[in-house]
Amino acid sequence: MQINSLSRKLLHQVLSIYFVLTFLVTCGQVAVEYFNTKSYITGELETIQKTFSASLTRAIWELNIQQAKTIAQGLVAMPMIEGVSIRDEAGEEMIEIGRQANSQNLPAIEDLTEPLLREGEHGLFGFTFPLVFEFSGRATLLGDVTIYSSRDVVIDRIKVNLIFLVGNALIKTLFLIFLVMLVFNRILTRPLADLTQQISDLEWEDIGAVKVKLTSDERNELTMLERAFNEMVDQLDAYKQGLDTAQNNLIEANRQLDDQNLRLEQDVARKTSTLSRTLVEVDRQKSELEQHQSALKKQREELAESLDELKTTQAQLVESEKMASLGNLVAGVAHEINTPIGVGVTASSYLEDRIKQLEQKFNEKSLTQRHLQEFLADAQHSTQLLNTNLHRAAELIASFKQVAVDQTSEIIRDLNLKSYIEEVIRSLQPKLKRQEPNFHIHCPSDLVLHCRAGALSQVFTNLIMNTLIHGFEETESGDIFIDVSINNQHVVIGYKDSGKGVSPENLRKLFDPFFTTRRGHGGSGLGTHILYNLVTQSLGGTITATSPAGEGLSYTMVLPQHFE
Numbered sequence: 001m002q003i004n005s006l007s008r009k010l011l012h013q014v015l016s017i018y019f020v021l022t023f024l025v026t027c028g029q030v031a032v033e034y035f036n037t038k039s040y041i042t043g044e045l046e047t048i049q050k051t052f053s054a055s056l057t058r059a060i061w062e063l064n065i066q067q068a069k070t071i072a073q074g075l076v077a078m079p080m081i082e083g084v085s086i087r088d089e090a091g092e093e094m095i096e097i098g099r100q101a102n103s104q105n106l107p108a109i110e111d112l113t114e115p116l117l118r119e120g121e122h123g124l125f126g127f128t129f130p131l132v133f134e135f136s137g138r139a140t141l142l143g144d145v146t147i148y149s150s151r152d153v154v155i156d157r158i159k160v161n162l163i164f165l166v167g168n169a170l171i172k173t174l175f176l177i178f179l180v181m182l183v184f185n186r187i188l189t190r191p192l193a194d195l196t197q198q199i200s201d202l203e204w205e206d207i208g209a210v211k212v213k214l215t216s217d218e219r220n221e222l223t224m225l226e227r228a229f230n231e232m233v234d235q236l237d238a239y240k241q242g243l244d245t246a247q248n249n250l251i252e253a254n255r256q257l258d259d260q261n262l263r264l265e266q267d268v269a270r271k272t273s274t275l276s277r278t279l280v281e282v283d284r285q286k287s288e289l290e291q292h293q294s295a296l297k298k299q300r301e302e303l304a305e306s307l308d309e310l311k312t313t314q315a316q317l318v319e320s321e322k323m324a325s326l327g328n329l330v331a332g333v334a335h336e337i338n339t340p341i342g343v344g345v346t347a348s349s350y351l352e353d354r355i356k357q358l359e360q361k362f363n364e365k366s367l368t369q370r371h372l373q374e375f376l377a378d379a380q381h382s383t384q385l386l387n388t389n390l391h392r393a394a395e396l397i398a399s400f401k402q403v404a405v406d407q408t409s410e411i412i413r414d415l416n417l418k419s420y421i422e423e424v425i426r427s428l429q430p431k432l433k434r435q436e437p438n439f440h441i442h443c444p445s446d447l448v449l450h451c452r453a454g455a456l457s458q459v460f461t462n463l464i465m466n467t468l469i470h471g472f473e474e475t476e477s478g479d480i481f482i483d484v485s486i487n488n489q490h491v492v493i494g495y496k497d498s499g500k501g502v503s504p505e506n507l508r509k510l511f512d513p514f515f516t517t518r519r520g521h522g523g524s525g526l527g528t529h530i531l532y533n534l535v536t537q538s539l540g541g542t543i544t545a546t547s548p549a550g551e552g553l554s555y556t557m558v559l560p561q562h563f564e
Contacts, residue, residue, distance in 0.1 A: 008189075010184070010188075010283065011180060014180060014283065014286070015176075018173070018176060018250065018290060021290075021291070022169050022173055025298065026165055027299075029165050029301070030158075030162060030165060033162070034155070034158060036305065037154050037157050038125075038151075038154045040126075041149055041154060042127065045127040045147050048075065048078070048147060049127060049145075049147065051302065052071060052075065053129060053131065053145070055130065056068055056086070056131060056145055057131045057133050059086075059134075060086075060094075060142045060143060061069065061133045061140075061142060065094065065095070068095060069095050069097070071410075072084040074098050075147060079148050079153070079549050080151060080153050080155065081148065082096045082098050082124070082149055082150050082152075083097060083099040083126075083147075084096075084098060084145065084146070084148070085126075085145070085146040086144075086145050086146075086150070087144050087146075088143040089141055099124060099148055099150065100148065109141055112296060116353045116470065122187070123151030123152060124150045124151075125148070125150070125151075126146045126147060126148045127147045127149075128146040128147075129145060130144045131143050131144060138424055140533060168197060195225070197225065199229075204267065224271060224272065224275070225272075225275065227328050228268060228520070229272055232268075234512060239256075245407050259450075275312070276507070305322070311377045316329070344386050344390055351378070351382040351386075354378050354382075357375075358371065358372075358375045376499070411452070411453065411454070412450065412451060412452050412564075413450070413453055414444075414449070414450050414455050415449055415451075416444055416445075416447070417444075417449045418441065418443040418444070418445055418447065419455065420449075420453065420457070421441060424460045424464075425439060425460075428461065431464075431468065435472050435476060435477050435478070436477050437468070437472065437478050437479065437480050437497075438478070438480070440479060441482045442481075442482070442484065443482070443484035444484065444486070447484065447486065447491070449491055449559070450561065450562045450563060451539055451563040452539060455534045455538035455539050459534050459539070459557070462527050462528070462534075463555065466481065466498055467480060467497040467553075470499065471497045471498075471499020471500060471552060472497070474500060475500075475501075478498045478552075479498040480495075480496070480498075481494070481495070482495055483496075486561070489561050489562070490541075490558050490559065490561060491558070491559045491560075492557070492558055493557040493558075493559065494554065494555070495554065495556075495557070496553070496554040496555075497553055497554075498551075498552045499552045500552070501549070501550070501551065501552050501553050502545075502547040502549070504547075507546075510528050511531075511532040512529065531543070539559050539563060540559070540560055541557055541558050542557070542558050543555060543557045545560075
């Protein structure tokens, strides 16, 4: 009769479960790696769009098709980009380079108001964005551009990781097979075979000499079985001797022997059951341990991926903080301009009505000198209102235009420092209405600074907004002092407010990224970190901060007068 090995069956089940789990986990890791890489490539396409959209727009606006084609060829030369398609405002293809997808699925040019990510056939996916040229305050839609990448690019990027994942899983599987087989053979298979062979070779004629002995000295279920078997043999020997010496009590001895045999069988059955349950529990604990190890490895990989994503997100947040500052400036200036424009519209409407009334009286020949005098007075007052408010709107627009253009460019130019500081403050007037701080500016009127104007405007914007949000948080107003001096071809800028200041513990972490005392109240913790990067990198200077008790917060910036 064929014998089914218990250890072999148990080993087969354990390894089968491990193979299935390893295969599922590896497939999951491959899928996660693929989609994460695809998401990262999509983000890079969006970054490329932001980098090249301005130059492409200007080339199309100037009808410089050769320059646009050169830019498109440069894009296709990038490893992640497989094709570029440029359409004009009528939806006709102007330039097609590399692999393309079906353009019929694209929306109409006039409906494309923001970048669009779409999937194409044969694994292609494209990032479409409009080309909008702004001139004299008017936005003109020139067409759109689609940048294509594909599944092959994604797979090529994760090829090494895929080989590592599969190789790692294969090595671990082979090692586990060898280890489990070795452990099963040493702990279970070999001792059971030894015990079985000894029992088979026993001479039952001389039962007193019948003993089994395992080679292992460990105390486990097999040694318990060995001891129980030997005890049973000893008891059987005692019963046999009792039978030989007490033939006259044969019936009673047989009854006692039957009872004893019954108890022994129950004991053996109970111990065998205990042994089986123990083996099952050991197997369960081992399986849980393997699953826990797999989960720990997965968590470690996820933590590594999260760290990479956190670094990418930090860079994106720094850029978003800069753009958010410009967005707040646009919104505030637009709201501020509405007031003088609204007054001007009212004055012009009133003047138009008075002209119609004067014309009616003239046509009716009822015009008197008094009517004419009243009209002249109203006209003079209306034109005065129009001139005053239009002049105010023009000043706001001029200040905003200069500051906004500087904040969105990296151009290095000469600027009058005192006038530029005043322009930045004027552009922030919508934000200054509620608290109305008092500015004290001490700067040489003829001081010219050669630097990145956008970075400088962002520095003063961040300083003033931090003072309003943090320094004057508990007051309705305060004083802001800006002192500028020259020291050996360097410009020393001192900025000080009369706010509540910063504690020594927080002052040490003031320039750290993501450090904020307004967590949960809209604070991102990037304002002073961006300020530090702008001064030290974009302007090539240094910045320090001090906060004596009860004297507010002070910054000292040292910038080169001629930045190259």
